[in-house]
Amino acid sequence: MKRYLLTPGPTMISPEVQLEMAKPIIHHRAPEFIPLMEEVRENLKWLFGSKNEVLIFASSGTGAMDGAVTNTLCKGDKALVVDGGKFGERWANICKAYGVSAKVIKVEWGKSVNPSEVAKALEEDRDIKAVLIQASETSTGVVHPVKEIADIVKNYENTILIVDGITAVGVYPLPMDEWGIDVLITGSQKALMLPPGLAFAGVSDKAWKFVEKSDLPKFYFDFKKELKNIKDNQTAYTPAVSLIIGLAQVLREMKKEGLENIYKRHQRLADATREAMKAIGLKLFAPDSPSNAVTSVYSPEGIEAGKIIKYCRDKLGVTITGGQDQAKGKIFRIAHLGYYDRFDIIIAISAIEFALKALNYSFELGAGVKKALEILAE
Amino acid sequence: MKRYLLTPGPTMISPEVQLEMAKPIIHHRAPEFIPLMEEVRENLKWLFGSKNEVLIFASSGTGAMDGAVTNTLCKGDKALVVDGGKFGERWANICKAYGVSAKVIKVEWGKSVNPSEVAKALEEDRDIKAVLIQASETSTGVVHPVKEIADIVKNYENTILIVDGITAVGVYPLPMDEWGIDVLITGSQKALMLPPGLAFAGVSDKAWKFVEKSDLPKFYFDFKKELKNIKDNQTAYTPAVSLIIGLAQVLREMKKEGLENIYKRHQRLADATREAMKAIGLKLFAPDSPSNAVTSVYSPEGIEAGKIIKYCRDKLGVTITGGQDQAKGKIFRIAHLGYYDRFDIIIAISAIEFALKALNYSFELGAGVKKALEILAE
Numbered sequence: 001m002k003r004y005l006l007t008p009g010p011t012m013i014s015p016e017v018q019l020e021m022a023k024p025i026i027h028h029r030a031p032e033f034i035p036l037m038e039e040v041r042e043n044l045k046w047l048f049g050s051k052n053e054v055l056i057f058a059s060s061g062t063g064a065m066d067g068a069v070t071n072t073l074c075k076g077d078k079a080l081v082v083d084g085g086k087f088g089e090r091w092a093n094i095c096k097a098y099g100v101s102a103k104v105i106k107v108e109w110g111k112s113v114n115p116s117e118v119a120k121a122l123e124e125d126r127d128i129k130a131v132l133i134q135a136s137e138t139s140t141g142v143v144h145p146v147k148e149i150a151d152i153v154k155n156y157e158n159t160i161l162i163v164d165g166i167t168a169v170g171v172y173p174l175p176m177d178e179w180g181i182d183v184l185i186t187g188s189q190k191a192l193m194l195p196p197g198l199a200f201a202g203v204s205d206k207a208w209k210f211v212e213k214s215d216l217p218k219f220y221f222d223f224k225k226e227l228k229n230i231k232d233n234q235t236a237y238t239p240a241v242s243l244i245i246g247l248a249q250v251l252r253e254m255k256k257e258g259l260e261n262i263y264k265r266h267q268r269l270a271d272a273t274r275e276a277m278k279a280i281g282l283k284l285f286a287p288d289s290p291s292n293a294v295t296s297v298y299s300p301e302g303i304e305a306g307k308i309i310k311y312c313r314d315k316l317g318v319t320i321t322g323g324q325d326q327a328k329g330k331i332f333r334i335a336h337l338g339y340y341d342r343f344d345i346i347i348a349i350s351a352i353e354f355a356l357k358a359l360n361y362s363f364e365l366g367a368g369v370k371k372a373l374e375i376l377a378e
Numbered sequence: 379m380k381r382y383l384l385t386p387g388p389t390m391i392s393p394e395v396q397l398e399m400a401k402p403i404i405h406h407r408a409p410e411f412i413p414l415m416e417e418v419r420e421n422l423k424w425l426f427g428s429k430n431e432v433l434i435f436a437s438s439g440t441g442a443m444d445g446a447v448t449n450t451l452c453k454g455d456k457a458l459v460v461d462g463g464k465f466g467e468r469w470a471n472i473c474k475a476y477g478v479s480a481k482v483i484k485v486e487w488g489k490s491v492n493p494s495e496v497a498k499a500l501e502e503d504r505d506i507k508a509v510l511i512q513a514s515e516t517s518t519g520v521v522h523p524v525k526e527i528a529d530i531v532k533n534y535e536n537t538i539l540i541v542d543g544i545t546a547v548g549v550y551p552l553p554m555d556e557w558g559i560d561v562l563i564t565g566s567q568k569a570l571m572l573p574p575g576l577a578f579a580g581v582s583d584k585a586w587k588f589v590e591k592s593d594l595p596k597f598y599f600d601f602k603k604e605l606k607n608i609k610d611n612q613t614a615y616t617p618a619v620s621l622i623i624g625l626a627q628v629l630r631e632m633k634k635e636g637l638e639n640i641y642k643r644h645q646r647l648a649d650a651t652r653e654a655m656k657a658i659g660l661k662l663f664a665p666d667s668p669s670n671a672v673t674s675v676y677s678p679e680g681i682e683a684g685k686i687i688k689y690c691r692d693k694l695g696v697t698i699t700g701g702q703d704q705a706k707g708k709i710f711r712i713a714h715l716g717y718y719d720r721f722d723i724i725i726a727i728s729a730i731e732f733a734l735k736a737l738n739y740s741f742e743l744g745a746g747v748k749k750a751l752e753i754l755a756e
Contacts, residue, residue, distance in 0.1 A: 001719070350747075
């Protein structure tokens with residue numbers, strides 16, 4: 001059975017990148033590593049929309065989230081956490097682990113935060129040092145209004161905006177410098193179309209001032225140490241060399257496609273997925289502010305979402321994902337980020353139609369794919 | 379742009395086979411080659427439905443066609459050639475090259491031969507030594523009635539049946555011994571899901587008697603020499619080692635799937651393709667006897683087939699093929715043989731719908747894919 005990986009990370013990897021990573025390994029403290037890092041540094045700045053260095057860690061994305069807190073804040077600091085899903089919760093958990101006091105804005109799962117709530121919280125408590133948010137909340141398929149929130153945080157000299165862009169960077173625009181994002185994080189296994197194992201953190205000038213004052217304990221995720229190293233085209237500790245080789249190739253391919261085209265492609269694939277699901281009578285979990293990285297869909301009445309996922313995986317070879325925690329069993333999630341084209345969407349929708357048909361859901365077989373074709377035709 | 383190879387050879391290669399072939403190369407006159415060849419020999423017999431050895435050549439399929447003529451016939455012999463397409467023509471050309479007198483049954487492109495014509499020709503000329511035919515005429519997408527013809531040839535002690543099964547072996551049943559096929563040929567880059575470079579010839583007891591008497595010149599494609607060698611788990615000349623390593627893996631996977639399931643899968647994919655094309659108002663080129671390897675479809679009135687093919691390739695990354703010679707510009711061909719599942723069919727049909735839409739053909743976008751989904755749902 002052929003296998004199709006249509007999850008929000010790991011995402012699919014292009015053959016060119018796979019072959020690049022399969023080449024003989026090189027040593028990172030050797031001359032051949034230098035031009036590779038020079039290229040990667042420049043292209044990461046391009047991707048993040050920042051004049052500043054983007055730090056690279058051998059870790060999952062969560063590592064860079066951890067570092068974003070420990071490098072910018074101090075013991076007892078207050079942080080405002082937007083929690084609208086599993087990854088919002090994670091911000092609060094990281095704060096707790098390091099003695100940062102998290103003021104949480106709870107957002108109903110499937111909804112995005114109202115920027116006015118952030119404005120209000122900041123106005124009410126001038127001691128808040130950081131706003132922590134997801135650009136795209138992967139667990140619910142929601143996009144939060146980062147630009148609007150950046151516009152608010154900008155007015156507070158003593159507050160920075162820390163954005164988890166793990167399923168957002170490379171999916172839709174998050175230009176750090178232009179918008180005023182202070183720390184922007186992503187991981188390798190999402191829109192960067194690599195295996196898991198690399199995390200990235202872009203850091204603004206404003207955030208670097210926070211780093212200078214930060215007194216939280218850190219060692220592996222030490223931003224200052226990494227900044228010093230990356231300027232010498234190195235990382236402080238052993239980098240995941242083959243992933244960095246792959247990253248160089250990925251960034252070349254992304255530059256060739258162009259950011260605008262990449263964002264448009266994601267928009268189109270997301271549109272097709274959402275409309276296809278509606279065409280077969282399903283309800284979107286995040287209809288008002290859907291992320292272009294992943295579409296969350298309510299399973300039909302009487303059909304546990306796990307059954308759809310299991311059928312797709314076991315009978316069709318198609319891996320999609322379900323809901324987590326409170327959304328478990330209720331939703332399934334179709335990813336459309338990274339190395340993904342219109343035919344992948346058609347496969348995903350076909351698979352769901354096959355599964356729903358087998359599970360006796362009453363609908364017009366083919367109606368979803370037909371709708372997708374209409375949107376995906378030139 | 380992602381690339382989708384949906385042609386009748388080379389066909390797609392499974393990742394497992396690609397990885398197998400990427401392992402360090404081994405030497406063919408060394409002990410580790412022996413168990414590999416033992417396994418391959420047994421599994422080729424299983425695939426060909428023959429108790430006899432299946433010979434392996436480092437060549438394209440045409441090499442084994444060449445050898446089938448030069449090893450079984452004598453100078454001045456008469457052969458009956460069924461010519462219903464480009465590959466039928468090739469049989470006649472090979473005969474001509476070696477001084478074999480070819481009596482040709484011309485079959486209209488898109489049609490299959492009527493077995494009674496073969497019966498009549500053999501009855502009229504008892505000197506015919508061989509009937510040369512395609513099981514599947516790739517250029518037109520037609521299947522010829524090999525079983526019926528084998529039943530006829532069986533009655534002639536001095537005539538053998540030589541079958542080009544290049545796009546047929548592994549697509550639908552051609553059990554050599556059971557049906558009485560005397561020479562059966564295939565190549566690696568079709569249902570065997572390997573890169574091009576290997577050809578195969580199964581040879582019946584009756585055909586081996588012809589080999590004993592044959593006086594046509596041959597060297598590289600010497601069946602007797604190869605038979606001697608293969609019994610020692612070798613080939614006479616250097617084998618395409620990495621392809622044989624891949625072949626071993628392919629045959630393992632085919633045994634796991636089972637011949638009956640493989641044939642059923644091809645039938646289903648072919649059915650879906652044909653019905654989808656009809657659902658968008660297109661006419662099949664070979665409606666009466668379509669091959670399960672490839673579906674040939676008339677391009678709509680006023681649209682040159684090359685435009686559809688070019689659009690699919692350049693705009694969508696999907697490679698399908700056109701017609702050859704007299705069918706050039708008139709038809710396009712969608713392959714569905716080898717490492718091919720239902721989603722590949724859906725991709726092919728979607729691509730053609732996208733192309734037809736862009737070329738202003740008037741039809742209901744999505745109708746083809748909808749029909750395919752109905753057929754491909756469990």
